[in-house]
Amino acid sequence: MSGAGELRAKESDRIAHTCGMLRAFGVTVAVTEDGAKLRPGIVDSHGDHRLGVAAAVAAACAIEGETLITG
Template sequence: MGADIDFDVTTGTLTVRSSRLRAVEITAEDVPGIVDEVPVLAMAAAVAEGTTVVSGAAELRAKESDRIASTAAMLRVFGAQVTEAENGMVIEGGARLRPARVDSYGDHQIAMAAAVAGACATEGTTVIDGWDSVATSYPGFAQHLVQLTGTTAAAGDA
């Protein structure tokens, strides 16, 4: 996507700089290695330049939630344009995300992607229902997001 990221293998330091993201095509060959990352990649695609296509991802319908449907729904409430397909989705880039109340569908990956979207949204508060699901994989996520972005995460039911 063109992100400006450096990783120092000696120290384990990751340096990320603000950059303009570009649309990508995610195919069936890519999906097995990024099943958990698709929701946050889709969020990044919503603000990237161009149209991102995710295909060959039918297995995402059988995760903690139907991740195709729940990712598309999550992005739409933030104001992104997403077309859902049987085995993927098409995300129109260039969205100006707005704060929203989001249902995580009990899926930790949707909740974390929504929190990142909320951090990118214009002024206002994003509330994520089902936030407690994040404890499944990353209990310190909210604290780390606040440290990295200076934003405050709000959970609807925490």
């Protein structure tokens, strides 16, 4: 995600706080000046195509690298 710098000037710094929340859930995320980038990884869909699709969308947003979706 980029081009979202205005989210830093709302009621709170929404980029920083959202990334902090994701980190609390164990997500690896890199904060940028105007957004954030997910890091690639290995994701298990647990046989649920909906989770697989969600993982594919997240993988498309990840910084360069390969995401493996299993299950």
